[in-house]
Amino acid sequence: MSNLKLGVEVVGAHNLLSKDGQGSSSPFVELHFDGQKFRTTIKEKDLDPAWNETFYFNVSDPNDLSSLTLEALVFNNNKSSQSKSSLGKVKINGSSFVPYSDAVVLHYPLEKAGVFSRTRGELGLKVFITDDPSVRVSNSFPATDSSSYIVTNGKKGTRRTFHHLPNVKQQQQEPYSSFAESSQPIRFGPDQMKSTSQGPKVVRMYSGSSSQPAEYSLKETSPVLGGGRIVGGRVVRGGRKSSTYDLVEPMQFLFVRVVKAKDLPSKDITGSLDPYVEVRVGNYKGVTQHFEKNQSPEWNTVFAFSKERMQSSVLDVVVKDKDMLKDDFVGIVRVDLHEVPTRVAPDSPLAPEWYRLENKKGEKKKGELMLAVWIGTQADEAFPDAFHTDVAGPIDMSVPSTQIRGKVYHSPRLWYVRVNVIEAQDLVVSEKNRIPDVFVKARIGSQFLRTKPIRSQTMNAMWNEDLMFVAAEPFEEHLILSVEDRVASNKDEALGVVIIPLTTVEKRADDRFVRSRWYNLQEPGSAEIEEPKKKEKFSSRIHLRVTLDGGYHVLDESTHYSSDLRPTAKQLWKPSIGILELGILNVDGLHPSKTRDGRGTTDTYCVAKYGHKWVRTRTVIDSLNPKFNEQYTWEVYDPATVLTVGVFDNGQLEEKGSNGKRDMKIGKVRIRVSTLETGRVYTHSYPLLILHPSGVKKMGELHLAIRFSCASMVNMMFLYSRPLLPKMHYVKPLSVTQQDMLRHQAVNIVAARLSRAEPPLRKEVVEYMSDADAHLWSMRRSKANFFRLMSVFSGLLSVGNWFGDVCMWKNPITTSLVHVLFLMLVCFPELILPTVFLYMCLIGLWNYQYRPRYPPHMNIRISHADSTHPDELDEEFDTFPTSRSSDLVRMRYDRLRSLAGRIQTVVGDVATQGERIQALLSWRDPRATVLFIIFCLLAAIVLYSTPFQIFAGLSGFYAMRHPRFRHKLPSAPLNFFRRLPAQTDTMKNSSFGAYLLVLLVFATLTFCLDARLQACQPSGKIRGIKPPPGQCNPENDSDCCKQGKMYTTYKCSPPVTGNTKAVLTLNSFQKGGDGGGPSECDNQYHSDDTPVVALSTGWYSGGDRCLNYITISANGRSVKAKVVDECDSTMGCDDEHDYQPPCPNNIVDASKAVWEALGIPEGDWVFTCLTGFAESALLN
Structure with missing residues (x-):
């Protein structure tokens, strides 16, 4: 019969339902588990009963514990009719049972016992498992009626091992x-x-x-x-x-377990022996620890040799005597590896055998060594603890083998410690004529927290603050609280100390109320652990509520x-x-x-x-x-x-x-x-x-x-x-x-x-x-997060751009179809939501064929790890606080101020628009408010008298009207809105405080404006066409179009500033080079020795930059080059473009002279990232 028992402590219930018609009930609890039943006493007319009764059930078959269920049924006892009515029940699955040391009181909400029954309230239970043989199964409770009983179903089973995990x-x-x-x-x-x-x-x-x-x-x-x-x-x-x-x-390994030795011969003059064992297979060896003056040592050490590395057919196990100068030979055991058995888990472990030691000549000597030798795999139970000698050959053998072995670790169970500091009384300060400035300092190990200081003319102080700590089981540190008085700006005086062992603190798994407690403050120099029974005539006291909160998950890693x-x-x-x-x-x-x-x-x-x-x-x-x-x-x-x-x-x-x-x-x-x-x-x-x-x-x-x-x-x-x-x-x-x-x-x-x-x-x-x-600041991560945000909203931006093209009638057929669809939705508005959800369903089903099939991993493009400026990386790896030079920190601070200033402007513009909306009805501008009120009145009359479908249809058709009915001037509503006042008139432009506040709040977003300025959305895609024979010159690693592949096109490029990022590529603008015909700007060819470039369509700007010079910076150097051609980003994959794909929107296509001026090695002449380029003055 198993000794395992289930303990259930019925603590109490709260807010039970009244059943006797007089606003009360007489509750008791029945516990059912594994065919056994117990019952508590009856609490007469009590809706918040407290029992604090403990019962023990016998676990007949520990093997089935996880599949069993504990039921706690709460009944009301009706004396007049000798019956019972249900107040609710609680069911607890066996997989949640824990040992007594981990058990805490949990308050379970009562569930309905039947479909039509009513219930409310909670039942407090403490459920645990114990195998203490002194604990006996509970007997029937001697209740007042015969319904107290215990029933067992007689299930019996063999005792088995508990493998909860x-x-x-x-x-x-x-x-x-x-x-x-x-x-x-x-x-x-x-x-x-x-x-x-x-x-x-x-x-x-x-x-x-x-x-x-x-x-x-x-x-x-x-x-x-x-x-x-x-x-x-x-x-x-x-x-x-x-x-x-x-x-x-x-992987196959040769395992050698060196168990022990006996009757070893003495070697020293004193007749003692300091033995150790050296195990050798070819060039690999392992050494056990040595014992001093012991002729019958026990090592129980396992060595593992990788079979694929072994180049010997003999295993040598040598017993040696540790000596100051040279270790003495004691004896040897040789094992032929061809005769070593193979063991496959889960076979039983191989039994060790005694081997007689031999001398170097092979003669039997005094002494025996117990060994077990077998061939196994990494599934062998000896593998984790084995010393892998084949991987330690080049290393000094004084290195502990534990530094090489594998290991399974378990993090300590972490608890949140909540310390509610309520108040302190009868404090004694050194200077009675001074009003004390009192605070409480709390410490657990290396964690320090303190309350806010309180100035009180009496010797009592009230805080009512919560301090939170983290503690790990087993609880090795104590909670130490000291009440201190701030007597000077840099001097604190301790008024008293209390030390509370965390093992005595109550655990809770929910937010139930825990009673507070008064603790006596002791002298700071002689503070001892708080003892509840120790009483003093007079002392200062502190009022605390301390709990171990087990209902939280203690975060010990990044939340993502x-x-x-x-x-x-x-x-x-x-x-x-x-x-x-x-x-x-x-x-x-x-x-x-x-x-x-x-x-x-x-x-x-x-x-x-x-x-x-x-x-x-x-x-x-x-x-x-x-x-x-x-x-x-x-x-x-x-x-x-x-x-x-x-x-x-x-x-x-x-x-x-x-x-x-x-x-x-x-x-x-x-x-x-x-x-x-x-x-x-x-x-x-x-x-x-x-x-x-x-x-x-x-x-x-x-x-x-x-x-x-x-x-x-x-x-x-x-x-x-x-x-x-x-x-x-x-x-x-x-x-x-x-x-x-x-x-x-x-x-x-x-x-x-x-x-x-x-x-x-x-x-x-x-x-x-x-x-x-x-959590540390990183410009790279900030940019990456911003572009992730831009990617999230890119779909909406694309829809907005598409709708703008529809409104401008760029494709009359599409616009006409949109008009028809819009009219259908206006006439049948009940189709709008079904259409949206059906569309999303179809999109999800369509995307199934493109679902990701590989686990995700770090993407250097999304992380911006490949395009971050070296100075930004250096800032990311800087210590906190900084360890860089003052000039470098000043430069970074000025850069931060510049970007934050632009963010300040953007935030101000957003706030201005919101304030203008608020000004519509604020009468700040009386004439504007009158006009808006009149408009609202007319709009109310029109909307009341006009069916909504007609209004929606007219509004949609007006928004999508033909460009012939549009004009370039802003509309009247927009003109009216821009004239509304905002709070900018009441702001002081030179306020350093406001500037500093904006700087601090938006310091983490300093990249946003810069990144947004450089953002450029694709304008479309074109399908690749396979070049005819002899077309598409692949010189200088130029790409050729591939049949059916989709290529992205752009009509724009990032704005040109002093630090615009670009990609430098190699091209030839001389006759017969890979640039095709003459340059577009001057219809001439240019030698490879002349610094000339072609720019992406957005930067080429329709020829506005033709024959202008730009400054290109890379590799720590700068060079000026003339713009002579366009790298077309809008078209490609045709005869005009030599069947090459459209150019990216950030390309500077440069001649060899530019690459040479930048000092880039010729082997790297394909493409490189520019740290920046900017426009120079026009040189004629």
Whole structure:
């Protein structure tokens, strides 16, 4: 019979429904679980009863715990009729049961017991699991009537292990190959009740305008993995058997477990022995730790040798004696590798055997060594803890093996600590003649907060402020509050201190009221932990309400890339919706990050994070193309979450004392679960991109295999209607400032805890994976976000431009059809909404064939990583506060002021239009208000007497009237509106305060105007035509049109300023060159030695810039060149344009003389980005 029991503490109920006809009820609670039933006492005439009674149910079969349900039914006892009527019920699923240490009181809203019943109120329960043998199953409660009873159905079952979530070893030994393989009943046991969270994946989409160079793009691969070859996301098994490690390539290892030795001979003069074992296979070796003066040591150490690297057929296990000068030989065991057995998980572990030691001549000697030797794969349970000797050959053997091993980490469970500082009484200050300026300073570890200061003539102070902290389990720090008096501008005097252990603070999972408490303030120098029973005759006191809020999700990563959204309290966790499997295959083409033995190399490891679970692969030493082939799994609780995989260079392996060296980041990949198709295997190589002060750099390619398996599609679809964050974030929301501050503290706590693991997950790794610096200012990110916003509204702008063309009758047939459609909608307005939704439905179905099929990844064009000015990148990498020179900071500040001034003007113009609307009826301009009132009166009469359909039809036809009935002067309503007054007359133009306010508010938007000025929308597209033979000169890497391909055309170009960005291309304007005929401006040819250019259509401006000179800046140099031709952006792919595509709208097509003047190497003469170009004076 199992010892596992379910404990239920019935705390109380609140706001119950009255049932006795006198405005009251006599409630009691019946608990039903696993065929057993208990009942509380009856509370006579009480709508807010408190029971505080605890009951224990026997769990007959722990294997079925997650499928069982606890029911709590609240009844009203009717004495007169000896009956009971329902007040409501609560049902709790077995998957939410937690151990006693994690249990908190939850107030559940009562549900209806029947369809026609009425209910209201809440029931407070504390539900937990325990295996304490001293706890006995509850007996029948001796109630006043015979309805108190306990019933069991006699179910019995064998005791099984509790796997609420797998422990660390099992997660690595038995990863899920698919959800179907993991859908067996979950087994529960009392020793394994700690839960772990699991993670998600990502899919990517690129629009045509955001395409990027091929080397930075995602590439699909078709590797042969454990389950077979992956083709198009499906597994082609080809006769292979399915295995648990089916997302990685099987790798064979020689495992050597050195268990212990006995009866070793003594070597020293003193008769002692300091033994250790050296395991050798060819050039690779591993060494155990040595024991001092021990002739029967126990090591229990496992070594793993990659079979593909082994070049020897003999395994040598040598026992040596540690000595000062030279280690002495004790004995050796030789094993022929041809006779080593092969073990395939989940076979039972191989039993170790005793081997007699031999001397160098092969003669048996005194002493025996217990070994186990076998060949296995990375699925072997010994793999995670094994010392991989084949990857540590070049490294000093004094480096701890834990710095190389892989590891599974679990983030500490984080809680929000809410400290409500209410008041303080009977404060004693040093100077009684001075009015104290009192505040409270609170501290948990390195977190400090303080209340606002209060000046009070009495010795009492009132604050009623909430202070929020982050704390991690187990609670190691105490909450320390000190009441202080500001006696001088830079001097504070402590009036008293109280120390509160967080283990004594009450936990809550909702917003229920928690009683406050008075604490005695102690002397600052001799403060001790607060003891509730300790009483003093007189002391200062502070009134506090302290709680651990478990109803929130503690944000410890960027909100856009959250990997877990569950609350802290485990009772509020919902069942998982599926499983995410990640196979980390290998990394290709890494750049050397260090020098060893005169050559560049790197020591690479990967870190994957999702939810509370972090995984770290083993470190592959001295390889620019490391192979990992390690597979991990996570449980997914919400598809709107992100899995992050980072690649790092291990900086702790060089020499002793290198512990202070940081691990260098190589790159990271993010995968969003909601973008993955269920059941599909995604195998891609992800470019590892890092932004340096010099620009974006590709560090290598990471090969991953990812699969998301869904347990229930219905449950997952239902999640899309649920709030993203737990209920407390909406019931009692935190401010944005609080969230940022608490997130920073949470990242620091997680980094501090994980850095204490072995091997440590270093702080720089945790911060990089958590995007700890995502809130810092970046001109590049600001521009990228602005253009993302422009892209969102580009569709509306396109519709507006199209409607403008319709109104101007540029295509009479289209305009006529629009008139007909408009007339139909006016006559049948009930068709408007159905038409809109049907149109969107058809568009969605049409776009299905163009759906993205690959996970999304960083796009350097969308991120503006490839076009950012070097000074802006340098500003992004600057420290906070700045570490740059004062002249550079002054230049950036002046640039900021210039752009902010233009934004100030734009904001003022927007405000002016709004104020003019307000002035219509404000009588600020009496004549304008009279005119508007008269217009409103006439409009009301006309609209009342005219059917709305007629009015709408006439308005539409008027808006789309033919240009013959239009004139270029502004309309009367627009003239009237522009004459209205605004608040500009009451503003002081020289107000520095107003200017500074605008500067601060819009500092983050300084890029907007500049970016908007440079924005130019496409004017259309043309279809490519294949050039006839002999047409289209491909010299200088010129493009030729491709049949059927659509090319974008432009009628405009970005405005020309001192820093206009452009693309410089190479052309030849001399006779027989690739420029075609004579130049358009002067109908002449120009030598390649003359600095001349052709401009895109918008910049060419119909020939207005012909024979003008422009200044071109690039590569730190400038050159003046004459405009002699047009690079047509409006047409192309025809005989006139030599069957070349339309020119982009930002091209400066230059002769060789321009490239030479800019000092650009000839090997790079194809195209380059200009830092700017501007017009020069006309030179004749």
